[in-house]
Amino acid sequence: FTPLRDLAASKGIAFGFAVDPSRIRADVAYRDVVAKQANLLVPENALKWAEVHPDPDRYEFGPVDDLVAFARDHGQRTRGHTLCWHRAMPDWLGQVGRDRAEAVLTAHIRTVVGRYRGRMMSWDVVNEAIEPNDGLGGGLRDSFWYRMLGPRYLDIAYAAAHDADPQAVLCYNDYGLEADSPWSERKRGAVLDMLRGLRRRNVPVQAIGLQSHLRLGEAQRIGPGLTRFIHAARDMGLAVYVTELDVDDSAFDGRGDRDGAVADTYKRYLDLVLGTGAVSAVLTWGVWDPDTPHRIGATPQGAFAQRPLVFGREGALKPASWVVAHCL
Numbered sequence: 001f002t003p004l005r006d007l008a009a010s011k012g013i014a015f016g017f018a019v020d021p022s023r024i025r026a027d028v029a030y031r032d033v034v035a036k037q038a039n040l041l042v043p044e045n046a047l048k049w050a051e052v053h054p055d056p057d058r059y060e061f062g063p064v065d066d067l068v069a070f071a072r073d074h075g076q077r078t079r080g081h082t083l084c085w086h087r088a089m090p091d092w093l094g095q096v097g098r099d100r101a102e103a104v105l106t107a108h109i110r111t112v113v114g115r116y117r118g119r120m121m122s123w124d125v126v127n128e129a130i131e132p133n134d135g136l137g138g139g140l141r142d143s144f145w146y147r148m149l150g151p152r153y154l155d156i157a158y159a160a161a162h163d164a165d166p167q168a169v170l171c172y173n174d175y176g177l178e179a180d181s182p183w184s185e186r187k188r189g190a191v192l193d194m195l196r197g198l199r200r201r202n203v204p205v206q207a208i209g210l211q212s213h214l215r216l217g218e219a220q221r222i223g224p225g226l227t228r229f230i231h232a233a234r235d236m237g238l239a240v241y242v243t244e245l246d247v248d249d250s251a252f253d254g255r256g257d258r259d260g261a262v263a264d265t266y267k268r269y270l271d272l273v274l275g276t277g278a279v280s281a282v283l284t285w286g287v288w289d290p291d292t293p294h295r296i297g298a299t300p301q302g303a304f305a306q307r308p309l310v311f312g313r314e315g316a317l318k319p320a321s322w323v324v325a326h327c328l
Ligand code: XIL
Pocket: 044, 045, 127, 211, 244, 296, 297, 298
């Protein structure tokens, strides 16, 4: 089995995982799979506000410092996730009002991005800014940052990140952009409108992240809408990354083979997105299948996924491993 990082590198793209830095330290098998298979790593949670900035005057950089050192030792790049999101907010932010919000957001971004200047190849500056519920208009989500600062919170966040690390590729990351459904088509339209607006205002956004939390069989519903979206992003000069790929297999109907169905979803999706020639990084949201089924992605009410990832526990090969190797 040729390591996926080598297959990806031979095509000039990156492959990797969202990782838990403390598990890299504590679990030898996990560490070995991460070292062997990935050339790009992102901390799954360690850079979210609640983790990295738990108190107004305290940052917790240890885990990400370790991760960056590990990546350097293994010839891997790292990316940062995420600077501006409506979730994983520390309680203390609730005390921050409109008068201080811009200063607090800017200081956070300057501090966090500045610490890893030259080390993070890209940053998910803003995550999930689009309102997913059409009934609420489908524009910008009514998040904490939106309530505090209005739509210009995006401009503020990207400008601060660019100042702190001019080399890092600044990304907008979102979910639900993949399917050929009317809902996803509307969401793609809303994202493109937002990105065009940012570009018109010279906001330094340089990449789009397709989270790609897929559901079993969903790849059958993936097609021209996503291809058009990727081409539109590329035509705007944006890099395109697959940032959080996994396959929620909770809807498996028990007929046939669960792992085969998951593998098939990976294959159809990667064939399509890599076939555009515009995708330069693929990250899966986790290294190997969970010990206990877990809820996936942005739908916490969702069911439990059992074997959503590319590797089985302890890095065991499974059908999805072979399929992804073939696609890369
Ligand atoms: C998820 C993590 O995987 C969980 O461990 C955490 O409890 C909640 O966040 N979209 C994102 C990711 O951008 O940050 C989310 O990660 C999954 C959905």
